[in-house]
Amino acid sequence: MKSKVIRTLAIAENTIRESLRNRIVYALLGTTALVMCLSLVLGWVTVEAEDKLRIVANLCLSAIVLFGTIASIFLGTNLIYQEVQQRTIYTLLARPLSRGEFIAGKYLGLIAVNGICLLATGSFFLVFFMLNGGEITLTLVEALYMTFIELSVVTGIALLFSVVAHPIEGAVFAFVVTMVGHSTGDLITLGEEIVAREKGEVGLFTTLTLKLLDLLYIVLPNLSNFNLRTEAAANLAVPTSFLGQSTLYAMVYMLILYLLASWSFSRKML
């Protein structure tokens, strides 16, 4: 067990080093900071000082999520494909390293990269927010924590697509899943609307559609579970149980994504 951990951490450490030397990561970090600064412009056109801060907080947190998602999808979908294409994987897998450990190391490494990037953008945001008269509240920190959890799930999705698809296709799929994942609640609403339109007489086609919507609701990640941006901007308290449940949900979802990626990768002929 100890050996497995050592090997997995060695791959994770290497992934961090490799990713942090990638200039694209810094370009995205810079863009995030720039967009945060631009949020002031929108804040200026708002009359009320309180509204101005709320808009700045909301825009800044949204920018962190948006560019974090782009970085996660970009790094994640390239991760395994690139290793195979560039043949860097051969010198690793000929060593006492299982494919499962390799995927685990890569995933952990990218989660750590997300953490480091989030630490940078989050710190920048908090300082920037404070300098503009805002107050750093617990909910703001919780919103950043939830963003980290969300990006970890998105990275898992990208990683899975990296194993089974070409990077461009993988990025498109991962982006679509992420977008739909932000509105899975709408799938249930859509189902309810369909039933209401049928006025109680539910046919076979409608039944199948409802089943499909239910399935999608279960299978797709419910990323809105991790969205505390509105609460943070309005400084509303968030129950600890919500944070715990969302974290647990993310952990289970990430584990399933890892197992799927690992299983697919172990069947791949390299």
Add this chain to the structure above:
Amino acid sequence: MLKSISFTTEENTITGYLGVNGAGKTSTIKLVAGINRPNSGEITVNGESPYENDTRHNIGYLPENPYFYEYLTPREALDLYGKLHEMDRDLRQKRAEELLDRADMLRYADQQVRGFSKGMRQRLGLVQALIHDPKLLLLDEPLTGLDPMGRLLLRDLILSEKSNGRSIFFSSHVLSDVEAICDNLIILNGGQIAFAGAQSELLGQIKSKATRIRFLGPESLPESIQNLPWSVKPSKASRGFEGQVSTVEEGQKVLAALHKEEMTVLTFQATGLSLEEYFLKTFGDHQGKALEGKDAVKESALVEDKS
């Protein structure tokens, strides 16, 4: 596609693994390295499966055109590989230093790999395969595409690893190198083994079967020369005549007769094929058509260029 392959390698030997492009050389090496699994059959390294982690501590693998993480330095890359073999930090550093020095790479140890030439990558490839002191070394096209100096350096390194007691399994398109350093040969053709054995055995079969004699003589050769057990005709390449005998005894008879007739012998040369000529003649044409003479030489150049 590999069909049915069975071979063994020994300690202190270099086994050359030959075959045309697509014959399955790289596939075989990946199977032995434990990267891929066969659909059926069994592979053992020192009696153990290469799919067990413990076995892979004894395998060193240099892939064809090795690639490394571009942003890592050789020292960082070797440290990573050493960690995967659970080597402690001091041992990792000591081995890396030692091997980089032997490969004449120490001065590049802290430069990122992305600026490295093919030769440097190939040398680093060999170093990473040796970092954990493996018993079996699998080298996939280690000398391909290198300049003469780079080839010589790598060849010397490989030979010194053989004298360190390792079993080296070596695939290459550069047949002159294979001929120069391999003890045993395995030739793969159509997914099956066409030859497996000592190189000397194969070379014994293909060399010195015949002797070609060139000599100067009058326009019309005397009957004592024409009636000898050989085929003689005017030389196309130069003045005089040339003929070929099948055995040493026949050659001696011809020489005695030429001496008696006071004719000048220009060359007395064992014919036969080099490993490269034999390989190209037998397997060189992908359609199975044998290549002859100049065509074989041209094809030889092409094969080296492609690789």
